[in-house]
Amino acid sequence: MLGLTGTVTFVLATAFMALQTEGLNETVLSAKPFLPPGFPCPIGEFPCGNSSVCLEQSKHCDGVEDCENGADERNCGDITGWGHDFDKTVQVFDWDSYQPPRADICILPDVPAPCNCSHETRVYCDGKGLHTVPTDIPTNTTKLYVQDNNITVVMNESFINYTKLVSLNLQRNNIRVIQRSAFKGLRNLQKLYLNYNLLETLEPFTFKDMKTLTWLYLDDNRITTLQHQTFFGLQSLFWLDLRENRISHLRGEAFCEDMPSLRWMELDQNRIQRLCPEMFAGCANLTILRLRNNSITSITRRALDTLTGLEDLDLSWNQVSVIPDDAFKNMQMLLSLNLSMNPIERLQLDLFDGLANLTSLDLGGLTMHNLSYRLFRNLKKLDFIYFSQFRYCGFAPHVRSCKPNTDGISSLENLLANVILRMAVWVVAILICLGNTSVMIGRTVMKQENKVHSLFIRNLCASDLIMGIYLLIIGSKDHVYRDVYNQYAQEWKQSYSCHITGFFGMLSAEVTVLLLTYMSVERFLCVVFPYRESHPNVRQAGTVIAIIWVAGVTLAAIPFTSSMYFGNFYGSNGVCFPLHLHEPYGNGWEYSAFIFLGINFTSLTVILFAYIGMFISIHRTRRSLKSPLSLLSDMSFAKRFFFIVLTDSLVWIPITVMKFMALTNAPISGSLYAWIVIFILPINSAINPILYSLTTRTFTNMLGNLVEKSPFRPVKAKCPTDGGHRDEVSATTGTTGLSLKHTRYHRGKRCQSETESSMSMANTSPLATIHTPDVGVPTVDGEMTVRFSKFSLDSVPEIPSNEEEDWDFGYGISDICTISCGRRLVTTICEHSISDKASVKSEQKSEEITEDCQESKYTDTDTETTGL
Structure with missing residues (x-):
C-alpha cells in the first residue's frame, strides 16, 4: 500500500514541478515586466550613459568598462546625498590651519602676548586661558582665533575696531551670553564659529552688521528658541549650522525671511x-x-x-x-x-x-x-535606492543600484547567488530523490520484511522525497530566472508557486521530524521494557502514521489561513522557506519560532535521550552476560546510534542556535541562510535512506542475492558440503526437551573461515563446548551450525516482526539471546567454566527463566535499532 502511496506522491510532486517550470518559462517569455514609461532598455539592462546601447545590470559598476564610452563605470557612487559627506569634510578639515606659502611671516605690528601672529595677518590666541576677548590686537588682522578659552560673555563692541576680519573663531569657550552689539563693526566677516559653547538664546539684531557673512556655526549649544529677527542682516548667509541644540519649534519668519541667500540649513539632533x-x-x-x-x-x-x-x-x-x-x-x-x-x-x-x-x-x-x-513607477531618474532588506529590491527593478544587493541567498541577477549553491541544489536533490525512491521500491518488493517497521521506513522515505522535490523546484526556478532574477523576484515570491513550494519544504521537515521522534520512542520502549504487552501492529502503525501526516499538513498549511497575521509567510525569501533569520520579528514570527524552537528542537531532545537510554540499557545487559563479543557489539551499536543522533543534531542544532540568535538581534551572516536551506536542512533527507535501509543487513542481503543471480556475478569458492546451510533448523534442548522454534539463517552468508566461526548444538548433550581458534572467535562443536561474522555497521539485522515466521536470527552468538518484542517466548544463555573452556547451554521456556541463568534483557538489540 505504501509503495503505491510513495509512487503517487512522487508522480504528483514531479508533475507539479513540471507544470510550475512550464508556467514559469511562459511567464518569463511572455509577461510584460514592470518598467517606467519611456525606459530605453529592456528589463534587466541599463543604458550606457546617453547612448542607445544597453548593458546588463550585473556589468554596471563591476570595475570593467564594457560600454565603449565607459559610462557603465561612471557615477557608481551616490553623490546626490552630498550634503552629509561635504558637511563631514568641512568639520574635519581645518581650513584655517592650512599652511600656505609665507606661513611664518607676520606683517602685523605689536601683537600682544600671549597671542602670536603667522600667515602675515592671522592672530592666534587659542588655548591661552583668556576670560575676555582681547582688545589690543592690530586692526589689520584678517583672521582671529580665540577658541579653547574661558570666555563666558561677549561684550558689546568687542570687535568694533576689527573691520577687516573675514574669519572669527570663538568655538569651545564657555560663552553663555552674546550682547546685542557684540559684533558691531564686523562688516567684512565671512565665517563665524560659535559652536561648542553654552548659548541658550540669541538677541534680535545680534548679526545686523554682518551683511557679508556666508557661514555661521551655532552647533553644539543649548539654544531652545529662535526669536523673530535673530538673523536680521544676514543677507549673504549661505550655510547655517544649528545641529545638536534644543530647538523644539521653528517659525519661517525667524530666519528664512531675513536670510534670502540661505541654501543649506543643518537642524540635526534637536527636539x-x-x-x-x-x-x-x-x-x-x-x-x-x-x-x-x-x-x-x-x-x-x-x-x-x-x-x-x-x-x-x-x-x-x-x-x-x-x-x-x-x-x-x-x-x-x-x-x-x-x-x-x-x-x-x-x-x-x-x-x-x-x-x-x-x-x-x-x-x-x-x-x-x-x-x-x-x-516607484514615476521615479524615472532614480539611480540609487536603499532598503533594509534585499527582498524589497524586487519592487524597483528599473533602478541601477539597489542596496543591499544580496541577502546571502539571492542576488539582483540570480535566485541562488553562489555558484556552488547553484550546482549543489541539483546534486543534493537528485541524491535525495534517488536514495529515497530506491528504498521505497526495495521495501515494497521485499515480501519477508517486518511489515510495521517497513511501513514507517517507507513513509519516512516519502517525506524525505518531498524535500528532494522542493529542492528540484528551487533549482529549476534559479535556472529560469538566471541573470534576470530581480526583475521577477516579487512576482515569484508572492506567487502561489512559491507558497506551495514552501509548503512542500515545511511538510517534509515536520513529517520527518515527527516520524523519527515516534520511531525513536517506540524503539526505546521496546528495548528498555521488552516484556510490555502492547506493541503496534500494522493497523495501529498505519493510524499513527496517518495522524503524523495530518499533523504535518496542518502545521504547513496554517500560514495560509490568515493573510493578516502571516502576510507573505513563505515568500519572505527566494527559496520560500520560512526560517525568517533576516526578519526575525516579521509577520508570523511567533509561529515560526514555535515550529523551529518548539516542536523541532523538542523532538531532537527526545530522540537524543531515547538513543542514549537504549545504548545504556544494551550496554548493561551485555556486561551482565560477559560475552566475549559484548565489546565489539557495543561498538557496533554505538557507531550506528552516533550517526543517527549526529545527523539529527547537524540539522536542528545549527537551525535552533541561529533562530535564537536572530530573535536576540545578534548579527547573522546572510549567506548562512542559503547554506542552511540547501545543505543543512536536507541532511536527514539524504542520509536517512542510508542509515535506515541501504546499510542494513536486509538490503545488503538483497543486493547480494541479486548479484549471485546475475550472469555477471563474480566467481567465488563454494561452501563446504558438510550438511550445507539449511534454511530452517529445529532442535531440542538437553534439559527440557522442548523444541526450539524454527528459524531462518541469514540469507547470503559467506564462507570466510578467517572471519567466521560456527556453533552447533547436539540434541543429546546438555552442554556444547566452545573452541577458540587462532582468530579468537569462538566456535561450538555439534550438529546445528550457525555462522556469524565480525560485527560492523551493516551487521545489525532488521527488527523482528510480531509474526512468528518473520523472526530472523542475525549474525553473532548473542543473537540467540534475542527475544521478540511481540512474543512471550524467552531464550536465555547460561555460561559455565569447565577446564578453562566455556560451555554454552540454550534453554527455552514459555513463561519462566531458570534461576541460575542471567536473563537477556536486550530484546531486539541485535535488530535494526536504527529503524525505530
Whole structure:
C-alpha cells in the first residue's frame, strides 16, 4: 500500500514541478515586466550613459568598462546625498590651519602676548586661558582665533575696531551670553564659529552688521528658541549650522525671511516634534535641509510645500509613522530623499509621484507591508535606492543600484547567488530523490520484511522525497530566472508557486521530524521494557502514521489561513522557506519560532535521550552476560546510534542556535541562510535512506542475492558440503526437551573461515563446548551450525516482526539471546567454566527463566535499532 502511496506522491510532486517550470518559462517569455514609461532598455539592462546601447545590470559598476564610452563605470557612487559627506569634510578639515606659502611671516605690528601672529595677518590666541576677548590686537588682522578659552560673555563692541576680519573663531569657550552689539563693526566677516559653547538664546539684531557673512556655526549649544529677527542682516548667509541644540519649534519668519541667500540649513539632533507649513515660510531658495535625529512624530499636510527649490532632504532617525500623500508634491527639484530609520510601515502609493528628478532614495530600516511597483513607477531618474532588506529590491527593478544587493541567498541577477549553491541544489536533490525512491521500491518488493517497521521506513522515505522535490523546484526556478532574477523576484515570491513550494519544504521537515521522534520512542520502549504487552501492529502503525501526516499538513498549511497575521509567510525569501533569520520579528514570527524552537528542537531532545537510554540499557545487559563479543557489539551499536543522533543534531542544532540568535538581534551572516536551506536542512533527507535501509543487513542481503543471480556475478569458492546451510533448523534442548522454534539463517552468508566461526548444538548433550581458534572467535562443536561474522555497521539485522515466521536470527552468538518484542517466548544463555573452556547451554521456556541463568534483557538489540 505504501509503495503505491510513495509512487503517487512522487508522480504528483514531479508533475507539479513540471507544470510550475512550464508556467514559469511562459511567464518569463511572455509577461510584460514592470518598467517606467519611456525606459530605453529592456528589463534587466541599463543604458550606457546617453547612448542607445544597453548593458546588463550585473556589468554596471563591476570595475570593467564594457560600454565603449565607459559610462557603465561612471557615477557608481551616490553623490546626490552630498550634503552629509561635504558637511563631514568641512568639520574635519581645518581650513584655517592650512599652511600656505609665507606661513611664518607676520606683517602685523605689536601683537600682544600671549597671542602670536603667522600667515602675515592671522592672530592666534587659542588655548591661552583668556576670560575676555582681547582688545589690543592690530586692526589689520584678517583672521582671529580665540577658541579653547574661558570666555563666558561677549561684550558689546568687542570687535568694533576689527573691520577687516573675514574669519572669527570663538568655538569651545564657555560663552553663555552674546550682547546685542557684540559684533558691531564686523562688516567684512565671512565665517563665524560659535559652536561648542553654552548659548541658550540669541538677541534680535545680534548679526545686523554682518551683511557679508556666508557661514555661521551655532552647533553644539543649548539654544531652545529662535526669536523673530535673530538673523536680521544676514543677507549673504549661505550655510547655517544649528545641529545638536534644543530647538523644539521653528517659525519661517525667524530666519528664512531675513536670510534670502540661505541654501543649506543643518537642524540635526534637536527636539523638533512636528513639521507644519509656517516653519519653512519664505524658504523657497533652500536647497539642503537636514532634520536627522530629531523627535518628529508627524508631518502635517502641505508642511513642505514652500520648499520648492529643495534638492536634498534628510528626515532619517525620527519617529514619523505616517507621511501624507501630498508631502512631496511641490518638490520637483528634489534629488535626494532620506526617510530611513523611521517606524513607517505603509507608504501612500502616490507619495513619490511628483519627484520626477529624484536620483537617490533611502528607505533603509523601514519594514513596510504595502510595497509595490506602483510606488516607484514615476521615479524615472532614480539611480540609487536603499532598503533594509534585499527582498524589497524586487519592487524597483528599473533602478541601477539597489542596496543591499544580496541577502546571502539571492542576488539582483540570480535566485541562488553562489555558484556552488547553484550546482549543489541539483546534486543534493537528485541524491535525495534517488536514495529515497530506491528504498521505497526495495521495501515494497521485499515480501519477508517486518511489515510495521517497513511501513514507517517507507513513509519516512516519502517525506524525505518531498524535500528532494522542493529542492528540484528551487533549482529549476534559479535556472529560469538566471541573470534576470530581480526583475521577477516579487512576482515569484508572492506567487502561489512559491507558497506551495514552501509548503512542500515545511511538510517534509515536520513529517520527518515527527516520524523519527515516534520511531525513536517506540524503539526505546521496546528495548528498555521488552516484556510490555502492547506493541503496534500494522493497523495501529498505519493510524499513527496517518495522524503524523495530518499533523504535518496542518502545521504547513496554517500560514495560509490568515493573510493578516502571516502576510507573505513563505515568500519572505527566494527559496520560500520560512526560517525568517533576516526578519526575525516579521509577520508570523511567533509561529515560526514555535515550529523551529518548539516542536523541532523538542523532538531532537527526545530522540537524543531515547538513543542514549537504549545504548545504556544494551550496554548493561551485555556486561551482565560477559560475552566475549559484548565489546565489539557495543561498538557496533554505538557507531550506528552516533550517526543517527549526529545527523539529527547537524540539522536542528545549527537551525535552533541561529533562530535564537536572530530573535536576540545578534548579527547573522546572510549567506548562512542559503547554506542552511540547501545543505543543512536536507541532511536527514539524504542520509536517512542510508542509515535506515541501504546499510542494513536486509538490503545488503538483497543486493547480494541479486548479484549471485546475475550472469555477471563474480566467481567465488563454494561452501563446504558438510550438511550445507539449511534454511530452517529445529532442535531440542538437553534439559527440557522442548523444541526450539524454527528459524531462518541469514540469507547470503559467506564462507570466510578467517572471519567466521560456527556453533552447533547436539540434541543429546546438555552442554556444547566452545573452541577458540587462532582468530579468537569462538566456535561450538555439534550438529546445528550457525555462522556469524565480525560485527560492523551493516551487521545489525532488521527488527523482528510480531509474526512468528518473520523472526530472523542475525549474525553473532548473542543473537540467540534475542527475544521478540511481540512474543512471550524467552531464550536465555547460561555460561559455565569447565577446564578453562566455556560451555554454552540454550534453554527455552514459555513463561519462566531458570534461576541460575542471567536473563537477556536486550530484546531486539541485535535488530535494526536504527529503524525505530
